[in-house]
Amino acid sequence: MDFNLIQLKPIGSVCYEPDLNHLACEEVMRLSKDSGWRAAQPGALQDWVWEAGQSDEEACPLGSQMANHTSCHQGRIPLYSAMVNSAKHVQEAVLFAYQHNLRLTIRNTGHDLAGRSGSANSLQINTHLLQDTQFHKDFQLHSSRKSLGPAVSIGAGVMMGDLYARAAAKGYIPVGGDCPTVGAAGGFLQGGGVSDFLSLHHGLAVDNVLEFEVVTASGELVLANSIQNPDLFWALRGGGGGTFGVVTRATVRVFTDVPVVVAELGFRRPHSHADWSQTLALFFTILQSLNRENVGGQLVIAVLPEQTIQASLKMFFLNQTETLKVDQRMQPFVNELNHIERQATYKSTEFSTLSSNYRQVPDVHTDNDYGVLGSTVAISNQLFNASEGPAHVAQALARLPLSSGDLLFTSNLGGRTTENGNLVNTSMHPAWRASAQLINFVRPVDPSSKGRADALHNLNNIHMPLLYAIDPGFRLSYRNVGDPSEKDFQQVYWGKNYARLSQVKRTWDRNGLMFSKLGVGSEEWDSEGIQFEESIPDQVTAGLSKTCKTLPALLFYSSEGIRHWIRHSTAPDFYPRHEELRILRARATEMAASIANNSVVVDLGSASLDKVLPLLEALEAAKKSVTFYALDLNFSELKSTLEALPVERFKSVQFGALHGTFEDGVQWLKNTPGVQDLPHCLLLFGLTVGNFSRPNATKFLQDIALGALASSSAHSSILLSLDSCKFPTKVLRAYTAEGVVPFALASLKYGNTLFASVGEDRPVFQVDDWHFLSEWNYALGRHEASLITKGRDIRLGSPLHHIVVEKHEKVRFGCSYKYDASEREDLFRLAGLDNVGEWSLEGCDVAFYQLRLCPN
Template sequence: MLHFVTFVVGFLLSWGFLSSLQDPPSCRCRPWEPCWPDSHQWTSLNASIDGNLVHVQPVGSVCHDPHYDAVACGDVLDLSRNSGWRASNPATLQDWIWETGSGDNESCLLVSSSERPQEIPCHQGRLPLYSAAVKSTAHVQGVVRFAKDHNLRLVIKNTGHDATGRSAAPDSLQIHTYFLKDIHYHDNFLVHGDATGSGPAVTLGAGVVHSEVYKHGIDHKYSVVGGECPTVGIVGGFLQGGGVSSWSGFTRGLAVDNVLEYQVVTANAELVIANEHQNQDLFWALRGGGGGTFGVVTQATVRAFPDDPTVVSTLVLSSTRADTSFWVKAISRLLSILRSCNQQNVHGQLIITRPSVDILNAGLTLHFSNMTNVLHAETLLQPHIASLSEDQISTTLTSKFVANINSELRLDADIHPRGIGTLQTSMMISNELFGSSEGPLTVAQVFGKLPIGPNDLLFTSNLGGCIAANKGLDTAIHPAWRSSAHLVTYVRSVEPSIEAKKLALKEITNKYMPILYSMQPSFKVSYRNLGDPNEKNYQEVFWGEKVYKRLASIKAKLDPDGLFISKLGVGSEDWDTEGMCYQPQNRVSQPLRSLKYFLLVLKDT
């Protein structure tokens, strides 16, 4: 032990180690400071990435003086509803909420002149000042190096679907990975460093969105574990944050359970391969540790599965009844059906919407994987339907055979209501609760306390099944993923105003999350990709103490200067809200902080 202590002390006192423990810059460089790159340096960066640097202007500027243009404003108002257009544009996120700051002087709301007078000035808000539409790994390396050399705030946008606005930050330089579109199918993928193949797989560039890989899968007869939204980038935050699939998670696991290899540009601008044989710490961290935190992922290789036939059955309940007790009873019964189906290896999803002020809809969609007989599926459901009828709960059942699941998924970009923003939050339902005698009723009672407006949404995603069976996998997700039955996601719509945004953010944290967590107060676990944007205890809620400590130690080793900081991400507790200024919470010196992480690393080895 004495020799060990002597070694540690001697190593720490060496000039080389101490020099690596310098504090990160107190703040990133801002445009008004002498350290900000001059026009020649920006021009040089642009040339080095083949002219793909964009000086970002808010798309709403054409709806405001002095750039007002009635025709252009009308065009942008229409385009802004298209999720695909928003994904491809460096000046847009998927939601205006995260494009704006906290005041009118930090926004450029995209609304017609009748809703917001054109003479109201347009401001940059949270949008980056520059965006690099990278087309190669060399481009990514060049931008990372430029940001590091000039001490710039760096953000990464894939498609901008992030639910807490991590794809943007004020006065930042953005890496836009949307145009890295390579897709390559492998009959038997050989992981770097491995002597044997890993079976069918597909390598996806960072900018490939779900609809693109699903279309490719139709042509090549394979499927992957993916999400439902067609314009979400599969390799970005979706995969790196865990990757929940409502239609295949139960049978295939989480997306991170099925990633074989990453290609990554690290904080020192080095291009590396991360898998189970090399850069293992980085590989582990990227399987659940969150996007925009450990490097810029330029491509990933994930397992490919047969595109199996499926029978899809949907039970729909729609009523104008405002009786809360009726709806609690009805939702409880639908959840009981879902629980029974799960026990028979049939997975599903409950979706609750309010298509109009007077009507509430509840739909339970069930997936009978590897089944071809529609009549057989409906026969299995008949006892449940009969039981509902006895309780005066009227439902409509529709079923169809789907020869390949890819063709059933949404392939066209979503068109959103004009001007409406959304905030999302989530929580998990434990197996213990859902499997209890009163589990479905308890869940339904909590659902009944949540307001569902005409543009709001409440839905479940089936966990359990293969997700639970994969509990032996060493991934960076919260351990509770393996012991949870369902993920609940609540989507709150927001009218286009700063005041409405502030109110909605406050209500998500102070009103709706307490309601959801009242379901099982001792079990507070949420999905980082869809978590409360103001979550104070995010380390525990998103990852759990043990996983977070390991992630923090890896972050300290790979990115000691905090080049990759994302909101509520690993290491972000030492930075301000926008990741601009270094503000360690405990105010200890960086050497002591780094010593703590060094000892954690030694402990793990």
């Protein structure tokens, strides 16, 4: 790479030993507030939120948190950066990452609000040095003589402010955003590219892409346009950055840089509980009225210190040079605003060119620990342009809880964005073509891991539900400014296009090298880029190709599936969960007494928090010094578990987390210095062992025992639950309790999002063709859960059209083995374990068992 590979450290490392340099630290402190400077630093993102890791210790702060730190942690800053300045360098880096199975991070300016520009322990490809710009009076594709009009080809590192300046010198303006340090060809463009008001006139930025130059996951440099590699071109036009390849160059349309008069209305008032929806409704009425006259605008609402609301509505009268005409058009609105607000303002300004209205100076923040989170929802044309639309939207937004530093602003859609639905072929959610406004919400984040966790929780659980409720039947969000915890990302970002995007992803990135958080194919990974051993689509295909057809468990735990499972498992008839809880609440003190002091207690990812807490509280009451670790393969679930633990109530019990599989947890216990020689207690709640066949259950327990109990066998143990119920009526009543049918069928809906049905009118699975089947297998002593067709043979949709599920053929997805006394004895004996403790209650079929390695 011509010596362009560098080792990265966070920009704050010069403020800490061993790299401490007081002069350099002062300089970094000064420069780090500058967005343009940060954009050029491969060891920085635009704010601290995604530079830091999961805990306060995993950070290298420059602001108010410096006093609490004595060292600099790498956090989510990649370990190395390929500072590419040619497509060849990108190819070299991609091939190296593929050959060595490295986590790859693609960074341009570090602006991504979901943290996609950084990732711990990764190799970064930094495209910021790809700065070439070439203008075309009349662009034509290779092998085509068709005129596509004025355009500009830009390197992936060109920032928006630079592009505006270079285009203005030629008399042009592109469709772009307001922030001058956002990359013009990176995630902004590939994620759609919403312009504050120009999208009304020229559509989305992605509507105006004519060609991409891209390095694919195989290291090949290709062109993607409407003629060459059209499937890749379609996917890059809205499918999100860092997903299908590394874009090194993009060619986009440019438009004549026309004059404009900007009319601005505003007000400032205390943010009290008084209703201010009337003023908001007026602003939205102005937007509605002037949009119909092809005048775009943007409303910005900021909450200033001391809880003061400042609002500004700017309307952009293109091809207009006379402020008097604009003032006359705006006067009725000004009069109405003055009637409502005492501190109302109005002004109009004429600009000789539209580009001169855009900011070309980087943002400079007041604090070194600047950090924000963002989210968006779109408002439909149908709602916004209705007679009561502005009032409805205003009343909903007035109910949104706002705090100091919050920012609420609109981006004007409709117009050309709507018309382009019939003119351009992009992978954007089809609902963009029926949208009038995009509502953007941005909130500052307190500089601590708790501050970030609280902000993420509030965003996902308070603000987003309120924002989606504005237009509940629409549910469209903008991925570039989306909730980082969005659970339904496939639907709200791409809708029906997600299936085809998944197919294109598998075509161009078969091995999943390109990972992007909440991106196409990301359901096969956890949030930090750890890939599951086999992709879900591969598991589905393999299972349905067997003689005895099956579906994988992961297919059932989509966000919708989890909601139905929680409803099912908490139903009154679902005895396994209720009996486990009853026993734990009644016998936790005895169980805690059996666990050795100084133990490392690991929950192997099978217990919900309400099951673990009684045991932890009993250990705390006994003043046993233990460390509890939650283990989970799903990073977001692990994070949620830790955040929900009431750690402030514990002094003797300490808490930690392990991110990985059962085997990872066992190996960590076996090999980690300072842990391997301590007593271990492994929790296997939730009847986990019952999910394995009897031979596999034996091997599973044996492997865990030999790996985690051997080093301190006299004091180490496994604490597990088993179910002995073999009464078919009770079992079947439990496994057909409320919620199980939608839980089972949700798997088929999720499957349809993972498989494309390109060229066909029907999805892979027609949900209405299937029944849920619950059976008791007397011979094997187990409950069996299956999906079965409704009395006819069914050929699945593309790409599984080669698979036929015959009439009454069962597709099994779950089994739950029940263990009587003899079967339990065989299980423990064959696994090399002694049953040294047992806890249950009268009337319960579930019991807990404490197992230790049999002495040699």
